[in-house]
Amino acid sequence: MRKKIAYCVFILAAAAALVCSVAVFPDNAFRSAGIACAQDDWKAEFEDICFRTDDSLSLTNEELRRLVSRCDALKPRIEKLDETERKVFLQRLRMCRDLFAFVLESQEKK
Amino acid sequence: MKPTLKTFAVAACFLIFAAGSGARERVPPQTYGRVIIGNHSAGAGLAPVVFDHWLHRARYTCRLCHVDIGFSMKAGATNITAATNRQGFHCGACHDGKRRYDGKIIFASCTESPVGKEALCDRCHAWRKNIAHENDFKAFAEKLPKDVFGNGISWEAAEKSGQVRPLDFLEGVSLKRPALKAQKDVSIEANVTWISDVVFSHKKHAVWNGCEVCHPDIFPIKRGEKKYTMLEIDEGEYCGVCHGKVAFPLASCEKCHTRPTF
Numbered sequence: 001m002r003k004k005i006a007y008c009v010f011i012l013a014a015a016a017a018l019v020c021s022v023a024v025f026p027d028n029a030f031r032s033a034g035i036a037c038a039q040d041d042w043k044a045e046f047e048d049i050c051f052r053t054d055d056s057l058s059l060t061n062e063e064l065r066r067l068v069s070r071c072d073a074l075k076p077r078i079e080k081l082d083e084t085e086r087k088v089f090l091q092r093l094r095m096c097r098d099l100f101a102f103v104l105e106s107q108e109k110k
Numbered sequence: 111m112k113p114t115l116k117t118f119a120v121a122a123c124f125l126i127f128a129a130g131s132g133a134r135e136r137v138p139p140q141t142y143g144r145v146i147i148g149n150h151s152a153g154a155g156l157a158p159v160v161f162d163h164w165l166h167r168a169r170y171t172c173r174l175c176h177v178d179i180g181f182s183m184k185a186g187a188t189n190i191t192a193a194t195n196r197q198g199f200h201c202g203a204c205h206d207g208k209r210r211y212d213g214k215i216i217f218a219s220c221t222e223s224p225v226g227k228e229a230l231c232d233r234c235h236a237w238r239k240n241i242a243h244e245n246d247f248k249a250f251a252e253k254l255p256k257d258v259f260g261n262g263i264s265w266e267a268a269e270k271s272g273q274v275r276p277l278d279f280l281e282g283v284s285l286k287r288p289a290l291k292a293q294k295d296v297s298i299e300a301n302v303t304w305i306s307d308v309v310f311s312h313k314k315h316a317v318w319n320g321c322e323v324c325h326p327d328i329f330p331i332k333r334g335e336k337k338y339t340m341l342e343i344d345e346g347e348y349c350g351v352c353h354g355k356v357a358f359p360l361a362s363c364e365k366c367h368t369r370p371t372f
Contacts, residue, residue, distance in 0.1 A: 051285040053322050058291065084194045088180035095177060095322040102326040109332060 042077045046089065049074065050096040056103045064104040071097035139262035140164070140247035143356040145185045146237055154192065158237040163356045164261050165245050169211060170204075171276045172352075173320040178284040179203045183327075183351060192220035201234070203283050260358045266314060276318065290316050296333060297369060307369035 049070050052059065059067070071093055078089045137144075140162070148158030166175065175181045179200065182188045188200060195202035196219075204211075207218030221230060232241050254274070255267035268274040278284070293312035300307050315324065328351050343350040344360060354360050 047285050051287050054287040054290040054320060056321060057293070084197060084199045087189075088199055091180050092177065095327070098326050099322045102330070106332050 042074065042081075045070070045074055046078070046093065050092065053096055053099050056099055059100075059103070061104055061107055064100050064107070067100045068097055068104065071100070136259075139251065139260070142261045142359075143167075147186060147190060148237070149186055149189060150191050151235055156231055156235040157239055159190075159234045160236045161234075162247075164247065164250070164263070167265070167276065167318075167356070168250065168274050169276060170280075171278045171320075172318045173323050174276075174278055174280055174284060176323055177320065178280060183323075195220040196222075203280065209280075257358060257362070259362050265357075269317060278320075287320075290320065292316065298338065300367060301337070305363065306367045308366045309368045310366070 049067055052067060056064070075093060078086060078093060081089065143163030145161040145163070146158050147161055151158045176183055181200065190200040194200050195205065198206060201219040204216050205219035207215065209216045217233065219234065232239060251261065251263050255264040255271065256262060257264040265274065293316070295312065296310040298308040298310060328348060338348055342348060358365055
């Protein structure tokens, strides 16, 4: 029983230390790692969407619709980036989205 | 079929138009496609930047710069600054002093190094300066297939023969895309009888542009929905976004109007 309590106290202390260190040291490694992870997150999603532009004509209407939705969902995340990065990637995302929408509209008209 | 008075009148108008376009576009071959960028240069006490398309298009595709790096298709609209270059955007995406082309390091843009600052800046901020550039147009162009207008280079033939191999991928910037599937050529009927129809090759254009440079920004319409006019194109719309500015000019009628008439 005492062993269990000691174990729980240790876990709680470790968690508290982690929370405090993030709060007290805003530029510490935990925070940086978190930001890096979030950055990779939007970029990975961006790459996963936009690499499909070259084969957009072979995609089904459903796939195209899903890609357009993913572009729309990603946009607010890119809008939070710094000025130049935001401008560059919003433009790139818009080009991808517009191409998918264009192909979708063309296919629907056929 | 006998040519009518109307046909002659339209042909005469066309010749005047072509002559006018030709005359307007006859800039020296080395300056065809030149863009002067001066949004922020004067504020920094520097001459505007002279950007020569011929040097860059020989090495990279249009898409790499106008999609992956994010340069606008309209001159001056990108808002390039020394700071954005230093952060690795715009010119700094390649000109970072680390990347290599053909084994050679690409010089860094907008460095803050005080040593030889003037000389370094002059490589790009060269407007109205008599700067001897490392890459000489004449030496470059003499080995390539010739053309009458524009840069005097047949870029299409140069690309086809492998003399020009533009890169379409920049590590850390471009996306690894699957191989582009070639689309069918599109025939665009000429409104008049004295010139042949246009055969638009998706394949030729996609090598340089991919899909998203043209669709839907430049060509938002679907096939057959729009009648293009040479006046609109001459004013810089549709084909005129590139042709007449960087790609071969409109005076090269026979390059687009290629459908055999007999």
